[in-house]
Amino acid sequence: MHRIVHIVGARPNFMKAAPVIASLSARDGMQQMLVHTGQHYDQKMSDIFFQQLGLPQPDLNLEVGSGSHAVQTGQIMIRFEEVAQDVRPDLVLVYGDVNSTVAAALVCAKLNISVGHVEAGLRSFDRTMPEEINRLLTDQIADLLLTPSADGNENLIREGVAPEKIHLVGNVMIDTLVRLSPAALERWERGQVAERRDDAYALVTLHRPSNVDDEEMLQEIVQTLIAIGQRVPVIFPVHPRTRQRLSKLDAPGIERLNLIEPIGYLDFLALQHHASVVITDSGGIQEETTFLGVPCLTVRENTERPITVSLGTNTLVGRDMQRLRSEADRVLDGYVRPHELPPLWDGKASERIADIVVDYVR
Numbered sequence: 001m002h003r004i005v006h007i008v009g010a011r012p013n014f015m016k017a018a019p020v021i022a023s024l025s026a027r028d029g030m031q032q033m034l035v036h037t038g039q040h041y042d043q044k045m046s047d048i049f050f051q052q053l054g055l056p057q058p059d060l061n062l063e064v065g066s067g068s069h070a071v072q073t074g075q076i077m078i079r080f081e082e083v084a085q086d087v088r089p090d091l092v093l094v095y096g097d098v099n100s101t102v103a104a105a106l107v108c109a110k111l112n113i114s115v116g117h118v119e120a121g122l123r124s125f126d127r128t129m130p131e132e133i134n135r136l137l138t139d140q141i142a143d144l145l146l147t148p149s150a151d152g153n154e155n156l157i158r159e160g161v162a163p164e165k166i167h168l169v170g171n172v173m174i175d176t177l178v179r180l181s182p183a184a185l186e187r188w189e190r191g192q193v194a195e196r197r198d199d200a201y202a203l204v205t206l207h208r209p210s211n212v213d214d215e216e217m218l219q220e221i222v223q224t225l226i227a228i229g230q231r232v233p234v235i236f237p238v239h240p241r242t243r244q245r246l247s248k249l250d251a252p253g254i255e256r257l258n259l260i261e262p263i264g265y266l267d268f269l270a271l272q273h274h275a276s277v278v279i280t281d282s283g284g285i286q287e288e289t290t291f292l293g294v295p296c297l298t299v300r301e302n303t304e305r306p307i308t309v310s311l312g313t314n315t316l317v318g319r320d321m322q323r324l325r326s327e328a329d330r331v332l333d334g335y336v337r338p339h340e341l342p343p344l345w346d347g348k349a350s351e352r353i354a355d356i357v358v359d360y361v362r
């Protein structure tokens with residue numbers, strides 16, 4: 001038996017790990033263990049995803065909870081080190097770019113336990129983003145680098161990573177989207193999606209510290225959304241970090257936005273499918289909208305997912321709220337830029353990962 005440990009912690013990890021776990025469970029000789037660090041712990045940020053994605057219950061929850069970067073990363077390291085020493089896995093798989101990713105990778109590197117990074121090689125080239133630090137460090141110490149797109153391979157080679165460690169596998173998040181789209185659309189048809197609208201609407205998510213922790217920026221974004229809301233309803237499921245910031249913000253007119261609690265995977269996917277425009281600062285949503293062919297306006301200066309701009313439907317509007325307004329108008333007037341599907345975003349990335357993992361541990 002080969003022991004594989006998967007590390008998940010924050011919301012965007014769950015939809016990436018689910019298809020890899022499923023693909024590996026169909027292979028002989030693989031004993032899998034799922035460790036949740038507890039970085040995200042609310043029912044709406046974690047449990048609902050386990051249910052909807054069909055993820056097995058974690059074998060272990062490290063229950064680290066929230067904290068500063070050092071506290072969160074340090075706690076995960078301290079608690080996971082004991083587990084790793086105990087279990088002595090043949091391979092630990094880490095996902096994405098959150099604090100849980102880098103913390104677990106660092107523990108393994110020091111214990112001489114092999115680490116595979118799913119979603120390796122992405123770079124925003126913006127080191128003020130905590131995720132960029134997590135990406136750079138994780139990729140330097142990982143033994144298997146599983147990239148979603150060719151730009152990832154190029155970045156890794158440039159940083160001196162040995163080519164034989166790098167494997168272009170495609171986008172696992174899209175595996176989950178492909179699998180669960182029918183269920184999401186069925187919920188929509190049955191009227192089970194709470195925010196369902198028959199007419200045009202804008203779907204919004206924001207949670208990056210650079211947008212929501214900066215009061216002036218947050219006020220400008222909110223006022224721009226209210227202006228867009230004069231054309232179409234704005235549906236805005238609010239991340240807990242953003243909820244805290246908004247509660248302290250005196251924003252006239254904010255009641256005109258439909259600020260709702262974070263929603264589950266299926267409802268959010270259905271809302272993306274039918275949205276006229278998506279406005280976001282999330283990484284994963286830039287990819288999902290590209291796959292769905294839905295226009296996406298990203299409130300960031302840069303992206304670690306440039307393929308969503310070069311091939312997909314993503315436009316970076318930066319911090320320029322005039323630009324957000326005018327791009328939203330253009331899209332609501334019916335403009336959709338030409339787009340195509342990035343290579344290997346075909347719903348089969350996790351099968352390719354399973355092939356590589358099986359090969360690696362044998």
Ligand code: UD1
Nearest residue numbers: 010011012039040041042045066067098099130131240241
């Ligand atoms: C984390 C990731 C980010 C990812 C995002 C997705 C890092 C550095 N950041 O950011 O890359 O895009 O998850 O959501 O790993 N909170 C709750 N309930 C929860 C979790 C968090 O209320 O279940 C609140 C806490 O007050 C916490 C704050 O949200 O302090 C931020 O949570 P944290 O995990 O530190 O970072 P995110 O902003 O969620």
